[in-house]
Amino acid sequence: MNxxxxxxxxxxxTALMLLFSVFVLLxxxxxPGGGFIGGLIAASALAIFGIAHGPGAVQRAIRFHPMAIAxxxxxxxxxxxxxxxAAGVPFMSGLWIYPDILGAEVPLSTxxxxxxxxxxxxxxxxxxxxLALETEPDGGAGEGxxxx
Amino acid sequence: xxxAAPAWTFIAxxxxxxxxxxxxxxxxxxxxxxxxxxxxxxxxxxxxxxxFLSEISAGEVATGGYAWAPSLxxxxxxxxxxxxxxxxxxxxxxxxLIVIYSxxxxxxxxxxxxxxxxxxxxxxxxxGLVVSDSFLMLFVYWELTSIASFLxxxxxxxxxxxxxxxLQALVVTGAGGLSLLAGLVFLWNVTGVxxxxxxxHLGDALRMSPFYLPALFLVLGGAFTKSAQFPFxxxxxxxxxxPTPVSAYLHSATMVKAGxxxxxxxxxxxxxxxxxxxxxxxxxxxxxxxxxxxGIRQTDLKLMLAYTTMASLGLLTMLTGFGSPHAIEAAVLxxxxxxxxxxxxxxVAGAVDHGTGTRELPLLGGLxxxxxxxxxAAFLAACSMGGLPLFAGFLAKExxxxxxxTGNPRAVFFTAAALVGNALMFAIALAVGLKPFVGKGNxxxxxxxxxxxxxxxxxxxxxxxxxxxxxxxxxxxxxxxxPMASAVIDEPTVITIGTMPHLGLPFGLSLLTVTLGILVxxxxxxxxxxxAQMLEGLGPGPDRWFDQFVSGLVRFSARLVRIIQPGRLxxxxxxxxxxxAATLLVPLFLFDELPAMPSGPAGALVxxxxxxxxxxxGIVTVLRAADRLTAIVSLGIQGFAVAVIFLLFGAPDLSFxxxxxxxxxxxILTLVMTRLRLSVTDHRPPGQILLxxxxxxxxxxxxxxxxxxxxxxxxxxxxxxxxxxxSKAIAHGANVVNVIIVDFxxxxxxxxxxxxxxxxxxxxxxxxxxVGRRAS
Numbered sequence: 052m053n054x055x056x057x058x059x060x061x062x063x064x065t066a067l068m069l070l071f072s073v074f075v076l077l078x079x080x081x082x083p084g085g086g087f088i089g090g091l092i093a094a095s096a097l098a099i100f101g102i103a104h105g106p107g108a109v110q111r112a113i114r115f116h117p118m119a120i121a122x123x124x125x126x127x128x129x130x131x132x133x134x135x136x137a138a139g140v141p142f143m144s145g146l147w148i149y150p151d152i153l154g155a156e157v158p159l160s161t162x163x164x165x166x167x168x169x170x171x172x173x174x175x176x177x178x179x180x181x182l183a184l185e186t187e188p189d190g191g192a193g194e195g196x197x198x199x
Numbered sequence: 200x201x202x203a204a205p206a207w208t209f210i211a212x213x214x215x216x217x218x219x220x221x222x223x224x225x226x227x228x229x230x231x232x233x234x235x236x237x238x239x240x241x242x243x244x245x246x247x248x249x250x251f252l253s254e255i256s257a258g259e260v261a262t263g264g265y266a267w268a269p270s271l272x273x274x275x276x277x278x279x280x281x282x283x284x285x286x287x288x289x290x291x292x293x294x295x296l297i298v299i300y301s302x303x304x305x306x307x308x309x310x311x312x313x314x315x316x317x318x319x320x321x322x323x324x325x326x327g328l329v330v331s332d333s334f335l336m337l338f339v340y341w342e343l344t345s346i347a348s349f350l351x352x353x354x355x356x357x358x359x360x361x362x363x364x365x366l367q368a369l370v371v372t373g374a375g376g377l378s379l380l381a382g383l384v385f386l387w388n389v390t391g392v393x394x395x396x397x398x399x400h401l402g403d404a405l406r407m408s409p410f411y412l413p414a415l416f417l418v419l420g421g422a423f424t425k426s427a428q429f430p431f432x433x434x435x436x437x438x439x440x441x442p443t444p445v446s447a448y449l450h451s452a453t454m455v456k457a458g459x460x461x462x463x464x465x466x467x468x469x470x471x472x473x474x475x476x477x478x479x480x481x482x483x484x485x486x487x488x489x490x491x492x493x494g495i496r497q498t499d500l501k502l503m504l505a506y507t508t509m510a511s512l513g514l515l516t517m518l519t520g521f522g523s524p525h526a527i528e529a530a531v532l533x534x535x536x537x538x539x540x541x542x543x544x545x546x547v548a549g550a551v552d553h554g555t556g557t558r559e560l561p562l563l564g565g566l567x568x569x570x571x572x573x574x575x576a577a578f579l580a581a582c583s584m585g586g587l588p589l590f591a592g593f594l595a596k597e598x599x600x601x602x603x604x605t606g607n608p609r610a611v612f613f614t615a616a617a618l619v620g621n622a623l624m625f626a627i628a629l630a631v632g633l634k635p636f637v638g639k640g641n642x643x644x645x646x647x648x649x650x651x652x653x654x655x656x657x658x659x660x661x662x663x664x665x666x667x668x669x670x671x672x673x674x675x676x677x678x679x680x681x682p683m684a685s686a687v688i689d690e691p692t693v694i695t696i697g698t699m700p701h702l703g704l705p706f707g708l709s710l711l712t713v714t715l716g717i718l719v720x721x722x723x724x725x726x727x728x729x730x731a732q733m734l735e736g737l738g739p740g741p742d743r744w745f746d747q748f749v750s751g752l753v754r755f756s757a758r759l760v761r762i763i764q765p766g767r768l769x770x771x772x773x774x775x776x777x778x779x780a781a782t783l784l785v786p787l788f789l790f791d792e793l794p795a796m797p798s799g800p801a802g803a804l805v806x807x808x809x810x811x812x813x814x815x816x817g818i819v820t821v822l823r824a825a826d827r828l829t830a831i832v833s834l835g836i837q838g839f840a841v842a843v844i845f846l847l848f849g850a851p852d853l854s855f856x857x858x859x860x861x862x863x864x865x866x867i868l869t870l871v872m873t874r875l876r877l878s879v880t881d882h883r884p885p886g887q888i889l890l891x892x893x894x895x896x897x898x899x900x901x902x903x904x905x906x907x908x909x910x911x912x913x914x915x916x917x918x919x920x921x922x923x924x925x926s927k928a929i930a931h932g933a934n935v936v937n938v939i940i941v942d943f944x945x946x947x948x949x950x951x952x953x954x955x956x957x958x959x960x961x962x963x964x965x966x967x968x969x970v971g972r973r974a975s
Contacts, residue, residue, distance in 0.1 A: 075855075080932040083851035085940060091859030098866045118963065121956045128949055143945040147931060158931065165948075166941045172952040176959030177863060183966045184870035 061103030068096035076170050077163075086166035090173025097174070098181045106185040109178070117179035124171025131165040205263030208277065211247035212330065214240045215294070215323035222319060223312030234302020234653070237315055238295050241322060245291035248284060252678050255284050258691060262396065264332065278332035278396045281682025282463055285531075286329035288679070289538050290453050294322045296657035297448040300546055303653025304444055304553065314354060318448065321347035325453050329460055332394045334383045341379060341421070344454050345372040351449060352441040364437035367745060371424050371434045379421025379461075385414035386468075395464060399689060402468040415469055418461065419478060426458025426512045429486040433742040436493075436505045443549030446501060447657075451508045452542040456534065459515045466519060466527070467689035479520020484616040486513025491623035495719070496730040500548040500558040500631050504541065507584075507624050511537050514620060517613060518599065524684075525602035528694050531684045533595035535675070536583060536665065540592060543580035543661035544631055547573055550654045551635055556644030560630060565640035569647035574636040576658035581632025583665035585625040585716060586709065591668040591675070594696050596621060596712070600705035601696075618712060625716025630723060669698050776894050783901025787908070794907035807847055814840035826879045827872055835865040852936040874966075 072092035079085030101109045113120070135144040145162040218240035225233035251261055264276025279287070301318060305311045324343035331337040346369070353365030387393055389408045390401045405411060422428075427435035438450050449455070462479065469475055490510030497503045511533070518530035550573045551566065552558045567574045579590075586596035599621075603614040640647070649655070668675040676694040684692040700706050719726045787793055817837030824830035838861035845854035883891070922935045922943070932938035940948050 079934060079937045080941075081934050083855060083934060083936075085852065085934070085937040087940070088852065088855045088859060091856065091863060095859060095862050095866070098863065102866070118956075118959060121959060125952055125956050128952060132945065132949060143942075143949070145930060145942050145945075160931070162930070162932075162941050162945070165945060166937070169941070169948060169952050172956050176955050179959050180962045180966075181863075181867060181870065183963050184867065184874045 057103045061100050065096045065100040068099070069093055072096065072170075072174075076166065079166060080163070086169030087173055090170040091177065093170070093174040094177035094181065097178045101182060101185050106182040109182060113178070117175045117182060119175070121172045121175025121179065124168045124173075124175060126168075127171065128165050128168025131161040131168060134161050207247060208261070208263055208279075209265075211244045212277070212326055213323065214244050215319045215326060219316045219319035219323065222315040226312030226315065231302045231306045231311060233312075234298055234315060237302075237319070238298040240319065241291045241294040241298060244326070245288065245295060248279075248287045248291060251279060251284055255279065255281055255682050256678050258682070258685070260396075262332065267333075267336075272393055273335055274333055274394075275336060276332040276394065277330040278394070279330055280686040281679075281684070282460070282686035283330045285535065285679050285683040286453075286456075286460055287326055289535070290322060290325050290329065293448060293452050293538065293542050293657075293661065294318075296542075296546075296660060297444050299653050300447070300549075300657040301442075301444040303651050304549055305442065306651075306653075310354070314351075314442070317347060317350045317354065318444065321351065321449060321454070325457070328457055332396050334387060334393050334395070337395070338376070338380050338383060341425075341457065342373070342376045344449075344457060345369060345376055345425075348372065348438070348449055348454055351445040352438045354442060354445070355440070358440070360437075361440040364434070364440040368434040368438050370749075371431055371745075375421045375424025375431070378417045378424070382414050382417030382421060385410050385417060389414065399467050402471075405468055406472055411469075411472070412474060415472075415474055415478075418465060418469065422458035422461045423482065423516075424458070425461075426455050426516065427486070427509050428458070428482050428513060428516055429489055430741045432486060432490065432509050433740060433745060435509050436502060437742070439499075439501045439505045443501065443545060443552065446505065447542050447545030447549070450505065451545055452538040455508065455512055456515075456538070459512065459519065459530075459534065462516065462519045463527075463530070463687040466687050470520070471522065475520055476522040480517045480613055483513045483515070483517030483520060484613055486510065487517060487620040488616050489513075491620045491627075492730050493734060494627050495623050495723075495726050496734060498560045498727070500551065500560060500563075500635070501545070503560070503627050503631055504545055504548060507627050508541055510620050510624060511541065514599070514617065517616070518602065519687075521602065521613065523602055523605075524688050524690075524692060525598070527687050528680070528684045528692065528696075529595060529598035529602045531680050531687065532591070532598050532694065532696070535668070535679060535683075536591035536595045539661045539665045539668070540580040540583040540628075543576055543658040543665070544584065544628075546654070546658040546661075547577040547580065548631065550650040550658065553654060554645065554650055555647050560634065562641055562643055563635035564638040565636070566647050567636040568640075570636070570649045572655045572659065573650055576655060576662040577632040577636065579662035579666055580658065581628040583662070583669070584628035584632070586621065586712065588700055589666065589669045589698055591665045591672075593669060593698060593709075594672055594675075596709055597700075597705050598694075598696050600708040604704050604708060614708070618708060618715070621712045622715035623719060625712060626719035626723065626726070629716070629720045634720075634723075672697050773890075773894065776898055780894060780897035780901050783905050784897060787901075787904055792908065794904060794911045797907065804847075807844065810840045810843045810847070813837075814844070827877060827881055828869065828879070830881070831865055831868045831872070834868075835861050838864070852934070 072089040075084035075092060076086055076089030077084075079089065097109050097113070100112070110116075115123075132143040135146055136142055138144075138146055140146075145160055147158060147160040147162075149156050149158050151157075218237050222233070222237050225236055229236070254261060261279040262277065264274050267273045267275045277283075298315060298318060301315060302311070305314055308314070321344060324340050324347055328337060328340035328344060331340055349365050349369040352368050353361050355361045356365075386398060386405065389405055389410050390398060392398050392401065405414070408414075424431045435450060435455065439446055441450070487510045490506045490508075490513055494503050494506030494510060497506060515530050515534055515537075518526045518533070548558055550570070551563065554570050554573070555563065555566070557563065583590035583592035586592040599617055600614070603610055603617055676696075681692060681694045684694060700709075814837045817833050817835075817840060820833035821830045821837070824833060838857065842854045842857035842861060845857055922939060926935045926938045927933055930938045930942045932942070
């Protein structure tokens with residue numbers, strides 16, 4: 052699988068897919084998409100990059116351990132739910148604000164940050180598994196500890 | 200007065216918890232002096248509860264609380280009457296002294312902060328327990344006291360004996376807690392109320408109910424384990440592994456009385472029946488005599504006291520269930536007196552240990568010169584324990600004999616039990632409170648020296664109170680014991696017993712007790728040998744049974760695990776899918792609910808049929824594939840075709856997800872295959888293929904029939920309409936699927952992503968494990 056063609060196009064594909072995954076994530080509230088799907092797309096993108104360049108390269112590219120990303124996502128989702136308690140409404144109630152950014156009204160909400168949390172959990176967990184599987188048992192192919 | 204404001208009571212109830220959080224920080228800053236500051240918390244609570252005294256003694260009750268889960272009819276509510284108040288004052292008052300004592304006892308111990316934290320945690324739990332009105336609140340606090348007790352017994356966790364004792368106490372009282380929970384659920388279902396204050400008036404309905412006996416047994420299961428009644432008594436002496444302040448506080452003055460508290464609280468509701476008046480006195484009487492006999496056999500001061508505590512708890516249970524208002528009054532008086540003198544004597548035992556380095560009675564003697572203050576406290580407490588005139592213990596003992604000695608045959612039996620128990624306890628009181636201090640000085644590990652103020656303050660105050668309450672008995676009755684007895688009997692009651700001896704049968708029995716006690720004390724060594732002989736004749740006790748029970752349980756579960764968790768993935772997967780097929784198919788056939796067969800693909804569009812064919816071809820390829828990689832990719836083709844069909848039927852979100860899941864499945868399955876170094880082709884014997892094939896077809900058939908059935912039933916658009924109506928209106932989102940996931944059912948999603956993450960961690964651990972095994 053580790054062909055020259057794949058190695059050449061993989062970074063481009065990965066970049067495009069990651070961009071697309073964010074797009075899918077953000078449009079999710081009104082159009083088909085959302086955190087789950089976006090997370091899966093991003094995880095596929097990283098898996099492709101891993102197949103082409105090895106788990107070490109993926110690990111370096113994403114900087115953080117994928118499980119840490121998943122943990123951050125879970126924390127973000129939980130905190131998004133808790134914000135509503137501070138506002139005196141039941142846990143997980145969606146809160147919305149509409150700030151004016153550069154002349155455009157941008158709807159922001161705890162629902163959105165919750166969905167971003169879902170995205171991070173999915174991308175982190177799936178990538179962690181994929182990287183761990185890609186790392187050769189003897190540690191040969193992956194420089195350093197890829198997923199594990 | 201502060202008593203009027205519920206907010207202050209709430210603060211008083213939570214002060215111990217707050218102090219529990221702060222204690223470690225204070226100790227790390229100030230060392231053992233921090234105990235004096237930490238003790239302010241229970242002291243303030245104590246003062247707050249003192250504010251209730253006049254109100255409660257006038258026959259009123261104080262209530263308050265906050266809604267907790269109104270939809271479940273649960274509230275955080277308290278109910279303070281004479282019974283609660285006396286307990287609350289004992290808990291906070293003795294608690295204050297215990298915290299100060301702990302600072303001296305564990306001076307310089309590196310975990311003093313943690314210790315104080317646990318003690319205060321317990322204090323908060325116990326305080327909550329005795330003022331709880333709601334059943335659930337009572338249960339939560341009940342369990343919290345068990346947990347705090349576990350932490351404190353196992354405080355010295357580097358010793359195996361401490362760990363075993365902690366675990367044993369937790370298992371016994373925890374099992375009792377579950378029994379209590381079941382009992383409370385019975386009470387709730389029979390009467391329909393969840394509050395003790397309302398329950399009290401429903402006693403008649405409950406006693407008539409066919410569920411009375413089960414409810415009684417379950418509640419007694421909780422009370423008897425907590426209050427160490429025979430045959431559940433064995434955890435209490437073992438709990439003496441804990442540092443002495445814990446023994447003084449939890450395992451004599453307060454926690455072990457939680458069971459007695461419960462019995463007293465429920466006396467108006469469950470009491471007055473033959474079952475109540477047989478079970479309680481019987482088990483109480485046995486516990487009383489057994490505890491006193493085993494106690495006389497010991498030589499360790501703490502163990503002697505521990506067994507007399509067990510005996511005292513037996514006495515309290517016996518009196519509570521005896522069935523006369525007199526007996527209740529006696530129980531109330533004895534409970535108060537016991538908390539004071541036993542708390543003091545335990546602290547004395549600790550001070551003696553601190554001053555000499557040993558608690559072994561035969562090694563101790565002549566300490567009155569070296570430890571005069573401790574001696575005074577010990578002697579006063581022992582006099583109260585022995586029930587000598589002028590002391591609170593005397594009031595209790597007179598009342599006990601007055602209540603028991605009524606002349607009928609049943610009473611004779613219990614009077615005899617009380618006489619034997621009291622006489623032996625008097626002997627032990629002298630052995631602990633007098634013997635170490637008189638006679639010749641012995642060689643002890645440390646040169647005897649007086650305890651520091653933190654160690655003698657508690658015993659002196661408690662022992663002195665025993666004398667003050669005895670002399671000023673009208674004061675004691677007016678503010679503490681009469682309101683408490685009124686609450687237990689559920690009728691206004693006035694206790695009048697004074698400290699001046701009245702000639703009569705009770706006084707005669709008291710004299711007999713004292714005489715017998717002194718005789719036993721003078722012949723202590725012979726009595727000890729005699730008790731040991733008697734007990735050895737009875738064979739191994741429940742302590743051994745507990746060990747056998749636990750090791751049997753461990754062996755049983757090991758065997759069970761080997762059967763249901765053999766560790767082979769094939770077996771798990773086979774079992775799972777057989778269960779899936781059975782769940783789907785059996786009901787359909789059993790209840791004759793098979794769906795009508797569809798009438799062929801009439802009206803299907805060309806592209807729909809085309810993708811259906813692709814999916815089918817994918818499956819055929821999977822089955823015919825020569826090597827695993829082809830099979831994996833073909834499975835992906837089938838999945839993609841299904842995803843396109845979803846898209847054609849207007850489910851873009853589902854379709855999207857299906858695409859991604861299929862892609863990742865192919866990638867991960869391939870990685871797993873290469874990673875696990877599976878052989879390229881799949882060799883299975885024909886029998887295995889037949890079995891696996893059958894299971895697969897059964898599952899497929901089951902899902903297909905199930906879906907057909909589901910599609911065949913009329914569609915209820917209620918949910919669809921609901922989400923279509925409200926998705927945009929209140930959740931500001933046009934994509935209903937996403938709005939459901941992140942908003943309407945966001946809490947579900949939160950749980951799901953937590954599962955995703957835990958699964959990821961588990962997979963990582965599995966892969967790492969394999970790496971480790973390969974490497975080694």
